[in-house]
Amino acid sequence: MTSKPTRLPSNPRFSSGPCAKRPGWTPDALGSAFLGRSHRSKEGKARLKLAITKTRELLGLPEGFHVGIVPGSDTGAFEGAMWSLLGARGVDVLAWESFGKGWVTDIVKHLKIADARIHEADYGALPDLKFVDFTRDVVFTWNGTTSGVKVPNSEWIPGDREGLTFIDATSAIFAQPIDWSKADVVTYSWQKVLGGEGAHGMLILSPRAVARLETYTPPWPLPKLFRLAKKGQLDAAIFEGETINTPSMLCVEDYLDALSWAERSGGLKGLMARADANARVLFDWIDRTDWIANLALDPATRSNTSVCLKIVDPDILALSAAEQAAFVKTLVARLEAEGAAYDIGSYRDAPAGLRIWTGATVEASDLDALTTWLDWAFREGKASLRT
Structure with a gap:
């Protein structure tokens, strides 16, 4: 077993539609x-x-x-x-x-x-x-x-x-x-x-x-x-x-x-800057993480709003397509149960993986917290495969 992160995202709503409400909304x-x-x-x-x-x-x-x-x-x-x-x-x-x-x-x-x-x-x-x-x-x-x-x-x-x-x-x-x-x-x-x-x-x-x-x-x-x-x-x-x-x-x-x-957030330029900064949190995490990769092959075409991810860990890739899909489903459910992330599974027609919204209404600090939970959920999932 691996240690569980202690800091949860303040807002775990990373759905790609409907997306998170603007910060401070009530x-x-x-x-x-x-x-x-x-x-x-x-x-x-x-x-x-x-x-x-x-x-x-x-x-x-x-x-x-x-x-x-x-x-x-x-x-x-x-x-x-x-x-x-x-x-x-x-x-x-x-x-x-x-x-x-x-x-x-x-x-x-x-x-x-x-x-x-x-x-x-x-x-x-x-x-x-x-x-x-x-x-x-x-x-x-x-x-x-x-x-x-x-x-x-x-x-x-x-x-x-x-x-x-x-x-x-x-x-x-x-x-x-x-x-x-x-x-x-x-x-x-x-x-x-x-x-x-x-x-x-x-x-x-x-x-x-x-x-x-x-x-x-x-x-x-x-x-x-x-x-x-x-x-x-x-x-x-x-x-x-x-x-x-x-x-x-x-x-x-x-x-x-x-x-x-x-x-109030800087108009169009402010919104685009927020989305860019949010996506950068995930891109930096991907660069230092060996089990995950961006689904978009060309960096110039990578979305700064709907970041789609694929698992590239060799042990997971060795599983059948159905087993890979089940692994991702369990990972997503584990994060939901912990209140760390909601609705981040890939779209139903897309390859099995994750999809995380990084648009302007999301906070970069929440995405940073999310990355630690993603690593934890993946390690937990792999440990379960070995038992």
Whole structure:
């Protein structure tokens, strides 16, 4: 048996979604929520518009970009964009983790776009970006939440592209720099980097995306929740706070609280710095630890939010795949039982391993404490194998 650490993380919530609330959060932060009133009243629309305005300011969006609150979390936002805007030209779809593969399925099997090229890679790697054709529309995740692999930068995206870029940025926004001159459609949800609540998505459209929306009508029926245009024009009301369906004003208040915390924490640069520092705690631990490795092979593509890890200890690798998965499951359960870490198992479709959130709402000191518990849980697990 090995000695157990004595210092627990103050907040053991390292889930990759929903993610930890901002430091110091309590339910009192929601005390002024606009409840029991219509979201379409003057005051209700003002709260929704404030969320949009604060988002625009925090992200530093260029003039002409539109921001809207839509239903269905990031998935709803991205589906709405694909259903409304794809089909005008061929599309290149990049997939190197679960959610990217989901967009492939939607495009090929449901929208049935015949002229679709798929660029795939295994967990831990990126497709070869030089083969992406920007005369076509391009669909990809900026940060692969379930693989811990992000695009290294935006240099591979030409400024004079002909097609639109569709970017699922839900675990990258507010943590990784996005060049808005290279972005046409960007989506995210509140429950990732800012630790907000689920069910609501954010949709950001560039002027080029708006032009597509106003000059192209897709050949398939559009569900009401995906309709972004009226009579051939952008439905501007959506991007002023008049949501397509009823939002939770309690969740809106929580998002406003998160945005205010972000402003107090140094704005966008402060949030990115926090995520970088958090990830560095884990990266440094990985460098000095022989039983664990980053799932992302190329250091330039390693996520600073959803850090995905694989066990490389020879004794564990000698086990069958089922036995390795069971070992990881036991390790994760041991940490939960001790109150050291919650929800850090890898995503269900990903290789067996760990996934630890290091976004801005997590404290570096908690991650530092976590590393000692990870080492302890691993040693305990190996000891159990020998008995």
